[in-house]
Amino acid sequence: MFSLALKMLFGDTAKYLMLVAGLFFATFLIVQQASVFCGLMRWTTATLKNVAAPIYVVEEQVEQVNETNPMRDTDVARVRSVSAVRWAMPLYSGIQRVRLADGSFKTVQLVGIDAASLAGAPQRMVEGNLKDLRLPNTVVIDELAIERLSVDFKDPAKRIKIGDSFEINDIEARVVGICQAMRSFTGGPYIWTTYERALQYTPPQRKMLSAVIAAPGKGMTMDQAAAAIEKETGLRAYVNRDFGKNERDVTTGKTTRYGDFNTATVWWYVKNTGIPISFGTTVVIGFIVGVAIACQTFYAFVLDNLKHLGALKAMGMSNFRLSLMLIFQAFTVGIIGFGLGLLASAAFAMGALKNGQPPLYMPWQIPVAAFAVIQVICMLAALMGIIRLSLYEPAMVFRA
Amino acid sequence: MNFFSKLLRYGSLAAALLGVVAIILVSRTQAEKQMPPAGDPPVVPPRKPFAHSVAATGILEALSENVAIGVPQSGMVSEVFVKVNDSVKKGDPLFKLDDRDLLAQQISTRAQLDVAGSQISINEAQLAKFSAQLARLDAVTDSRAISKDDMENRRQDVSIAQAQLAAARAGLTSAEASLESISMLIERLTIRAPRDGSVIQLNIRAGEYAATSPKSPAMILGDIDKLQVRADIDEQNATRIRAGQKAYAYLKGDTSISFPLEFIRVEPYVIPKVSLTGSSIERVDTRVLQVIYSLERPEDPPLYVGQQVDLFIEAPDRN
Numbered sequence: 001m002f003s004l005a006l007k008m009l010f011g012d013t014a015k016y017l018m019l020v021a022g023l024f025f026a027t028f029l030i031v032q033q034a035s036v037f038c039g040l041m042r043w044t045t046a047t048l049k050n051v052a053a054p055i056y057v058v059e060e061q062v063e064q065v066n067e068t069n070p071m072r073d074t075d076v077a078r079v080r081s082v083s084a085v086r087w088a089m090p091l092y093s094g095i096q097r098v099r100l101a102d103g104s105f106k107t108v109q110l111v112g113i114d115a116a117s118l119a120g121a122p123q124r125m126v127e128g129n130l131k132d133l134r135l136p137n138t139v140v141i142d143e144l145a146i147e148r149l150s151v152d153f154k155d156p157a158k159r160i161k162i163g164d165s166f167e168i169n170d171i172e173a174r175v176v177g178i179c180q181a182m183r184s185f186t187g188g189p190y191i192w193t194t195y196e197r198a199l200q201y202t203p204p205q206r207k208m209l210s211a212v213i214a215a216p217g218k219g220m221t222m223d224q225a226a227a228a229i230e231k232e233t234g235l236r237a238y239v240n241r242d243f244g245k246n247e248r249d250v251t252t253g254k255t256t257r258y259g260d261f262n263t264a265t266v267w268w269y270v271k272n273t274g275i276p277i278s279f280g281t282t283v284v285i286g287f288i289v290g291v292a293i294a295c296q297t298f299y300a301f302v303l304d305n306l307k308h309l310g311a312l313k314a315m316g317m318s319n320f321r322l323s324l325m326l327i328f329q330a331f332t333v334g335i336i337g338f339g340l341g342l343l344a345s346a347a348f349a350m351g352a353l354k355n356g357q358p359p360l361y362m363p364w365q366i367p368v369a370a371f372a373v374i375q376v377i378c379m380l381a382a383l384m385g386i387i388r389l390s391l392y393e394p395a396m397v398f399r400a
Numbered sequence: 401m402n403f404f405s406k407l408l409r410y411g412s413l414a415a416a417l418l419g420v421v422a423i424i425l426v427s428r429t430q431a432e433k434q435m436p437p438a439g440d441p442p443v444v445p446p447r448k449p450f451a452h453s454v455a456a457t458g459i460l461e462a463l464s465e466n467v468a469i470g471v472p473q474s475g476m477v478s479e480v481f482v483k484v485n486d487s488v489k490k491g492d493p494l495f496k497l498d499d500r501d502l503l504a505q506q507i508s509t510r511a512q513l514d515v516a517g518s519q520i521s522i523n524e525a526q527l528a529k530f531s532a533q534l535a536r537l538d539a540v541t542d543s544r545a546i547s548k549d550d551m552e553n554r555r556q557d558v559s560i561a562q563a564q565l566a567a568a569r570a571g572l573t574s575a576e577a578s579l580e581s582i583s584m585l586i587e588r589l590t591i592r593a594p595r596d597g598s599v600i601q602l603n604i605r606a607g608e609y610a611a612t613s614p615k616s617p618a619m620i621l622g623d624i625d626k627l628q629v630r631a632d633i634d635e636q637n638a639t640r641i642r643a644g645q646k647a648y649a650y651l652k653g654d655t656s657i658s659f660p661l662e663f664i665r666v667e668p669y670v671i672p673k674v675s676l677t678g679s680s681i682e683r684v685d686t687r688v689l690q691v692i693y694s695l696e697r698p699e700d701p702p703l704y705v706g707q708q709v710d711l712f713i714e715a716p717d718r719n
Contacts, residue, residue: 010405010408010409013404013405013408016408017408020412049434049435050435052435052436052437052438052439053438054438072634072686073673073686074632074634074673074686074688075634076455077454077455077456077457077632077633077634077637078455078634078636078637080455080712081453081454081455081637081640081715083451083452083453083717086445086447086448087441087445087446088455089441089445114441115652115653116443116445116652116653116654116655117441117442117443117444117445117655118441118442118443119441119445120441121441121442123435123436123439124435124436130442131442134653180435181435182435215438215440217448232718233636240438241437335416336412336413336415336416337416338416338419339415339416339417339418339419339420340412340415340416340419341419342416342419342420342422342423343415343416343418343419343422343423344419345419345423345426346419346422346423346425346426347422349423349426349430350422350425350426350429353426353429353430353433360430361430362423362426362427362430364427367423
């Protein structure tokens with residue numbers, strides 16, 4: 001029976017291609033757009049990934065990592081005084097302007113870390129020694145900075161390298177290391193230096209401490225330690241795990257107080273920018289295109305084969321078995337269309353991952369959800385065929 | 401035609417399978433590109449020595465506190481008698497300001513002393529002359545030989561000469577006094593150590609101008625055999641501080657060695673925090689309670705006055 005169904009399906013090559021193409025486009029649009037959206041949202045939390053620390057302690061009202069309210073210098077000691085904290089170090093994070101040798105300006109994401117422990121240092125050094133950061137006027141740049149801060153990136157001889165220097169707010173910064181880092185939402189490369197020097201690079205303000213990074217004490221989870229910090233200091237303590245539910249999430253009315261800084265940051269962008277609307281629209285269009293093409297083509301396909309199906313019905317095949325055949329056909333087309341869509345998405349993703357542009361992050365939920373959506377489309381199409389078929393009288397075959 | 405449709409059939413199936421494989425590959429590559437989750441920092445921060453503690457930052461000082469040596473008046477430095485690290489006793493000369501103007505005054509005053517001396521001699525001679533004249537007249541027994549008026553004149557001459565002599569003597573004393581005061585002023589320009597200690601900072605060299613501003617002391621004196629730590633504690637943690645609490649200090653930059661501290665006192669006055677990070681002196685953030693601990697100077701590593709330390713002070717839990 002199933003081989004008959006397949007024979008019927010592949011029999012009309014043009015219709016088959018049409019069906020697969022519709023589902024292919026739907027899959028590609030859904031997977032690719034959803035991945036780019038996730039990637040873009042992930043970029044907003046780049047600081048949290050690059051400055052890996054279990055707990056971020058920030059000012060009480062801070063909702064996301066890219067918009068911090070500076071605290072007092074002594075708040076480091078206050079966090080350190082909490083018994084649940086194993087260590088706590090100061091962190092500066094802010095956008096600064098860099099002037100290159102040829103006089104052009106670039107914005108960068110400046111990160112200042114504790115000079116003694118180097119807590120918050122880049123985790124993957126490509127070149128150079130991290131401890132050289134303790135030398136005067138030194139910085140560690142990321143790979144994106146090579147592209148951005150080189151006078152002429154196309155000429156390998158003119159690329160910025162260890163030993164080269166540029167200016168941050170008129171103060172010399174000498175490169176002692178190059179590291180791998182995730183790109184930021186604002187597009188500026190990450191530049192690491194020590195906390196004290198970051199304060200010198202930055203125009204003076206009354207308060208300059210962006211955040212305190214901390215780790216939970218022995219036998220404590222991040223969440224317990226964060227709760228203890230909030231209780232004892234009155235500051236806001238976020239854990240830095242990943243986007244997702246957290247045991248300290250509290251929803252009151254319409255607003256939610258998130259326990260994880262990643263989640264809080266992503267939701268801030270979702271609520272305060274038009275990004276989800278624009279991507280959401282594309283995903284919905286993908287779904288509609290899929291439904292329209294698939295349903296229409298499948299219906300036409302069923303109409304075309306109505307004679308054969310009717311003959312089968314006349315031969316005594318039950319409606320149920322015929323429906324099963326149609327469902328099987330739709331399911332097969334769905335899998336093939338979905339697979340082809342994945343192939344195209346994967347090609348796109350490989351390119352994006354290699355370039356670092358455009359943003360792309362594909363959690364396993366995206367292909368799984370896309371598969372479900374495609375199957376829903378197919379079943380919808382099959383349903384239309386089934387309805388048409390069940391209304392069809394077997395006697396009609398002989399009438400023509 | 402048959403071949404074409406077969407190709408399409410199996411080709412699309414194979415491509416679909418390939419798609420699933422490719423997406424798994426993408427997911428792998430993506431996982432490799434992710435930054436690893438947070439771990440310990442490259443240099444492990446100091447382990448807390450107490451279960452419950454108050455953390456603070458501090459600065460090393462000489463036990464006697466650092467004495468910023470001031471000058472009585474601004475002026476040029478003519479000579480410096482000590483070097484950095486020299487140990488000095490109380491009263492030892494440290495440096496000297498330019499005293500040439502006073503020396504010049506001294507010369508003219510000394511000349512005045514001679515003038516005053518010769519003035520005395522003149523007056524003494526005069527007194528002797530008048531006294532002799534009076535004595536001669538006194539010796540005449542016949543009262544008719546000398547007029548009463550003449551006699552009286554001679555007597556007054558002697559008194560005047562006596563008064564003039566006294567005045568000349570006073571002039572000498574005054575000249576001597578001003579000479580003494582000039583040498584005291586000269587002596588004042590030699591700055592001496594107010595207490596025993598070592599020179600831990602020397603900001604002045606011969607030929608430089610020493611100002612009276614307290615911001616830039618000419619030199620800093622301190623007893624560096626024993627050090628003390630001045631710890632800044634955020635006022636919000638001040639309630640957890642009690643006299644006699646145990647504490648440990650860690651040098652900034654070297655977390656492997658801890659130094660046991662001994663409580664000395666709590667400063668009773670809470671001051672605005674002056675950031676210890678260097679250039680940012682004017683950045684007054686918050687008020688801090690200062691607690692003083694003494695520190696035995698270890699053989700190794702060498703410690704220096706002015707170094708920053710991280711402190712942990714044993715304190716009861718907040719709750």
